[in-house]
Amino acid sequence: MSASMRQKRVLVVDDDRLNRKLLHGMLANLGHDVVQAESGQEALDLLNESIDLVMLDVMMPRMDGLACCRAIRADKRFAELPVIIVTTLSSREDRLKAVEAGANDFIAKPIDLMEVRVRTASLLKMKESRDAVRRYQDDLEEMVRVRTQALELALDNLREQRKSTVTAYQDAIHCLCSAAEFKDEETAQHIIRIGKMCSLLGSRLGLSRDEAELLLHAAPMHDVGKIGVPDAILLKPGKLTAEEWPIMQRHASIGARILGQSASELLQAGAIIALSHHEKWDGSGYPGGLSGTGIPLYGRICAVADVFDALTSRRPYKEPFSVDSSLDIMRKGRASHFDPEILDLFFANLDDILAIKDAFRDEPLPA
Known part of the structure; x- marks a missing residue:
């Protein structure tokens, strides 16, 4: 199945079980596979390259959502992974802090299904495009690597053939010269x-x-x-x-x-x-x-x-x-x-x- 056709995986992170259940229902209804975590540290433990989007609550004990977002961005594998902050905070200062931590977008509580649909669709489409470019680059690099190896092998063979030809050529000349010298x-x-x-x-x-x-x-x-x-x-x-x-x-x-x-x-x-x-x-x-x-x-x-x-x-x-x-x-x-x-x-x-x-x-x- 191609990357664009497969079911998208969304990691929902919230210490409140009811909020997780609500988001799970909305996202599942939109056709997504949902993974749940009740803390920032659990989210980091569950995070892998199969995750397409993270929906992250801000107000959580021990590791809040902003600290978790910074930890996600610190791993180069997830530097461009879409992250949506789900929060009751709405001030300009709060939003700036979230952007500085690496968030891509915001959803305000109480959560609205239409807003979830629009914002997740936009970010998942962006990730899908980035993944396609990355796959193309990887395929191109692999093609270049394979062709470079093939070219190097061909050149090595050519050098060996040329070396053998030159050696035989010089041997023939040496024999000709030796014939004259022995005479x-x-x-x-x-x-x-x-x-x-x-x-x-x-x-x-x-x-x-x-x-x-x-x-x-x-x-x-x-x-x-x-x-x-x-x-x-x-x-x-x-x-x-x-x-x-x-x-x-x-x-x-x-x-x-x-x-x-x-x-x-x-x-x-x-x-x-x-x-x-x-x-x-x-x-x-x-x-x-x-x-x-x-x-x-x-x-x-x-x-x-x-x-x-x-x-x-x-x-x-x-x-x-x-x-x-x-x-x-x-x-x-x-x-x-x-x-x-x-x-x-x-x-x-x-x-x-x-x-x-x-x-x-x-x-x-x-x-």
Whole structure:
């Protein structure tokens, strides 16, 4: 049954039994369910959210009607519950006190049925409207809560799917890079070190967290173009001839072509690094002979990390240099091979660079 159709419950509070009986008869005749209390405290004990209206006598022992009305209003559940004061008091001052206590209306004794009908009908209609608004608000809040939960669940699922997709994407790229590195007899640890070193340098250079994260995953692609270099040249233990060297240099362009076919921000960054990490500050690098800040920033960062790692690692054509020897070689390349600002930053963060090298060191070759 809807709230508007159900029988209304009226709490009648009066210490006089005859007055209660009279009001009970009138209200029952109007179709209401009547609850009786003979004191203010009993009324408070009986009061609950099923009550639609309180008719409250003023002159009662111990707790009078005004004190009872104030107690009703003190409970936030009944802050808007209609209260009618039934009283013989009729002065302006008495009525003001009743209003201050929280009363909505007055009925004077002796009680008149027509007055009871009109005043109760008005206040019950007001409560019915307020209850309808409150139910609508509650329903709206519940709908918002349910839809918010559904949206959050959908977003969580989307984030998980995206995370899984990105992870699979990065794994595929890592495998591609590893294939190139293994072909060159380098290691998977090498590409991890390059990514972490480049990300560190980018972060310390002031790049955003997102850009540093991009470098972490894009820098390992720097030598992916070695897949396209013949093994006889790539794995040659000695110095390359004048004819072989241009073929070896093609790996930068090959890598850029492989990666540049995708619209992915990550692969586009990898293509830039692949193409530019062998360029030199003084313009003597390859494949484009770029110089200074004409070399993309990601390529300049990778050049420093890659040379350091190459110097300190074993290659088919050399044994690893010591860290001190490698650092001396790199110092000599300041402002000729390397961007001086990035090289200075490399040395300023050398402890962290060496920590990365130590954490991801190459596994010893089998005996």
